[in-house]
Structure formats: C-alpha cells, structure tokens
Amino acid sequence: MEEPQLRFGALSSADVKLWLTGQNDRNYEGNPVFLHSVILKRSQFFVVKMSERWSSDKPTDIRVTTSHDFDFFLKCIQLMYDEPVYFSNIEECLAILLVASELLADDCINKCMQYLEAVRWSVEQESQIRDVLSSLGLKLLPDLTARLDKKDDNHIIFLEKIIDEMVSLIKDQQGRNLETAEKYIADILKGNTCREDVEVCGRVLLKEFKSSIASYNFRTIRLLIHFITRCVGEILKAAFVALCEDPKIMRYAMATSIDSGFNENIFYTVISFMQAIGDGKTTISRASRISLLTTWLPIMAEMCRKRVPYALYNSNLINPNLANLAKLDKAVLNVVESLPLVDRRSICVEWIRVYKKYDIDIAKPFTLFKDLQDAHHKSTPK
Known part of the structure; x- marks a missing residue:
C-alpha cells in the first residue's frame, strides 16, 4: 500500500516539534509546530540541529531563534513539503528566499528562483531582486540568469x-x-x-x-x-581634450572671434572644462594643461579687443563683454593654480606677452605674476 503523503503540521505523523522564538524573546503563538524529520533533512540547517537527537523514538523537540518574520520562516518550511505553496508577490518570495538561504534548503531556494524567473518585474522590483541575489551569492538557475543578464x-x-x-x-x-x-x-x-x-x-x-x-x-x-x-566620464573628457587642444579648433575659434564673435557652445564648453580641471573633476597631464592655457591666451586677447554686441545680430554668438571675460579669466586661473610654480610663472609671462602684443591692459596677469614671485621669495629658504 502506498504511504500517505506527509503534510505540514500533521500531529498524528509528526516526529519533530519545532519551538520558534523571534526577536526580543517573543515566542510564536502557534508553538509547537509539528513537522517530519524526513522532510526537515532537506535543510542542512535542520540536519545539524537534529543530528544529536535521534536516540529516542519520541518526537524530537527543536528550538530555533530567528530574526525573520514567523510567517516567512514557516512558509519556507512548507516549501520543503510536496504541497503546493504560492507566493503572494515578489517581496514575499524574496523574504522567503532569505530564510531558505539561511536554512541551506536548496529545494526551497530553487522554488523561489523559479517563481522570480516566471513573473513580471517592475524596475524597482528588479532592483530588489538583484540586491538580494547579490547579497546571498547564490548559484542562479540558468533561466533566471538569462533574464537578469x-x-x-x-x-x-x-x-x-x-x-x-x-x-x-x-x-x-x-x-x-x-x-x-x-x-x-x-x-x-x-x-x-x-x-x-x-x-x-x-x-x-x-x-x-x-x-x-x-x-x-x-x-x-x-x-x-x-x-x-x-x-560623462572618459567620453566627455576625450571630447574636452580634443576641443581644447586641437589647433584647428583654436584657429576656428580665433577666426570667428575676428569675423563675427565667439561661438557659445565652444566658449562655455572650454570654460566648463577648465573649471573641471581646477576642481579636480577632470584630470589631464601637466603638458596638456600648459598647452591648453597657451592656446587660449590669444583668444582671450581677441575677446578683450572686440567688445561689440555681436549677440544683437546672431543669437548663436555671445557678446565678448566684461562678464564673459571675467568667467574666462577665472577658468584660466583655475588651471594655472593646478600647475607647479615654475609653470605658473611661465604662463604668466606668456599671458603678459600676448596682452602687450595686442595692446591690452596687462594689470591682471602682471598682478598674478607679482603675487607668484612674492610667494616664491617667501617660500625660498634664506
């Protein structure tokens, strides 16, 4: 005659009594839970728990303290039985998966993964699934792996x-x-x-x-x-470097400054790049920083010379007025300050030379040059 199927909680056939305790020594109201050792052996956790307690024919008492919700803990054990057990939602399944992983119950883990693979996910739920699976370090079922890939x-x-x-x-x-x-x-x-x-x-x-x-x-x-x-990232950096260091772009920028004004996109992109260098958000080599500065000094000089309202005639062009010059000056200083003292001095000398060539007031670069010289003399040991 075929043996009757063992059922979760069946008192008449149970040989294990489970006493559950939760956090803060709270006891499960349904204690004891009547279970079957042959089923519990599907969990390595319970195998260890029961290993020293089979000398008697009487039901074995097992006490377990868990940090998990009692319902999730018991539903995980129900999954060990051959009875059909249904998950209410993904969140419940993930909670039971955490229990199954702790109990080392492979069958339960696989049933959870089978459910996760088969149901629809929201973006938030997919993130939860990834987080839980990553934290547990489980070997995933192939179909679940394919879906997460x-x-x-x-x-x-x-x-x-x-x-x-x-x-x-x-x-x-x-x-x-x-x-x-x-x-x-x-x-x-x-x-x-x-x-x-x-x-x-x-x-x-x-x-x-x-x-x-x-x-x-x-x-x-x-x-x-x-x-x-x-x-973002390396793509943006590569574009910045190409933009700021390519001599063809520089010639174009200077040509537009002479003919019709400055292109807004190029101008503000270069400023953003210089600020990012000074702030440490983008790093380029010392030689590249020097090249960038020396390339842009003549363009700054052109801006100083041509203060006419080009923007009145072309909305794509910016007015090289004092406000824009101040922004460029500040951006250039950001890069200057990222260089060693010897390079700062050489840049300031070039800055003064370019401004003198275009008959532009050299007060700003000269003041910076003087400040650098003073700093050098103060820091030099006597």
Whole structure:
C-alpha cells in the first residue's frame, strides 16, 4: 500500500516539534509546530540541529531563534513539503528566499528562483531582486540568469547603427531630419536611459566629433558639441581634450572671434572644462594643461579687443563683454593654480606677452605674476 503523503503540521505523523522564538524573546503563538524529520533533512540547517537527537523514538523537540518574520520562516518550511505553496508577490518570495538561504534548503531556494524567473518585474522590483541575489551569492538557475543578464550584443549593434544614421543627419544638416536626429540623441542622453545606451551614443558622437575636427567641418562641430557635453566620464573628457587642444579648433575659434564673435557652445564648453580641471573633476597631464592655457591666451586677447554686441545680430554668438571675460579669466586661473610654480610663472609671462602684443591692459596677469614671485621669495629658504 502506498504511504500517505506527509503534510505540514500533521500531529498524528509528526516526529519533530519545532519551538520558534523571534526577536526580543517573543515566542510564536502557534508553538509547537509539528513537522517530519524526513522532510526537515532537506535543510542542512535542520540536519545539524537534529543530528544529536535521534536516540529516542519520541518526537524530537527543536528550538530555533530567528530574526525573520514567523510567517516567512514557516512558509519556507512548507516549501520543503510536496504541497503546493504560492507566493503572494515578489517581496514575499524574496523574504522567503532569505530564510531558505539561511536554512541551506536548496529545494526551497530553487522554488523561489523559479517563481522570480516566471513573473513580471517592475524596475524597482528588479532592483530588489538583484540586491538580494547579490547579497546571498547564490548559484542562479540558468533561466533566471538569462533574464537578469542585460548584455544584448544585438541590441547594442542595432543601437549603434541607428545612432550612426542619426548623427549622419546632423552632419548633413537635412532640415526636418536634423530635428528628428537631435531629439532622438537628446532622448538617449537623458538621465532615465540605461548606461549602455548612453555609452554607445557617446562613442559614436565622439567618433563623429573627431572626424569633424579632422575635416574642418566646423558647423557640425557646433552641433556635436551640444550633445557631447551631455555625456560623462572618459567620453566627455576625450571630447574636452580634443576641443581644447586641437589647433584647428583654436584657429576656428580665433577666426570667428575676428569675423563675427565667439561661438557659445565652444566658449562655455572650454570654460566648463577648465573649471573641471581646477576642481579636480577632470584630470589631464601637466603638458596638456600648459598647452591648453597657451592656446587660449590669444583668444582671450581677441575677446578683450572686440567688445561689440555681436549677440544683437546672431543669437548663436555671445557678446565678448566684461562678464564673459571675467568667467574666462577665472577658468584660466583655475588651471594655472593646478600647475607647479615654475609653470605658473611661465604662463604668466606668456599671458603678459600676448596682452602687450595686442595692446591690452596687462594689470591682471602682471598682478598674478607679482603675487607668484612674492610667494616664491617667501617660500625660498634664506
């Protein structure tokens, strides 16, 4: 005759009495819970608990103190039985998974993972799932691993091709298509876009940016700068360095300063980069910092010489007025102060030389030069 199925809490067939205690010595109101040793052996935790208590035929008393909710703890034990047990939601499943992991109950762990793999997740729930699984260090079921895996080479390849097409529209500047491309790329670079997509977009933009510099396509550079400045990390740094150190860009900036004013995107991007260097948010080599400063000094001189309201005639251009000069001066000083004393002095000498060449008041660089000299003499041992 077939043996009857063992049921959770069945008093008549139980050979184990479980006494549960919670935090602050609070006892479970349903104590004792009647269980079966053959079922509890599915948990390595209970195997150890019961190992010294099988000398008697009487029901074995086991006392367990748990920090988990009593309902979750007992539901985990129910999962060891062959009875159907249903999870109310993902949060309950994760709570039971924590118990199962502590009890070293592999069957329960797998049942939890099977449930997690099979139900719909919200963004918040996926984050919870990842956090719990990461904290437990469990070997995941293949299907759950596949669902959690965000690597999708086909997606990235497809995305990169699409962005290539969008950027080509910017490069060609084709009317309404340009607006579509601008919006598409701007949407990708927003904060709610996944990091992988932003990085792909940044790589393509940087590639096109460098290509535009190489081909003197300055109209495209203006458009691409607008998007690249929304990128982060190494992509943004590479774009900044290319922008600030490339002599072609510098010649372009000087040409526009002479002909029609300063391009707003380039001007404020350079200022932002210089401030980031001084604040330590972006690091470039000592030689690169010196190159950056010496390249921009003639442009600052042009700004000092041409204080006319270009912005009245072209909304894309900025007025090189005193306020803008002050911003650039401050940004340059940020970089100057990041250099060794010997480099600071050489930059100040070059600053004075350029301003004298353009017949511009040298008070500011000369004052800085004098302050540096005084600091040097005060710090030199006598």
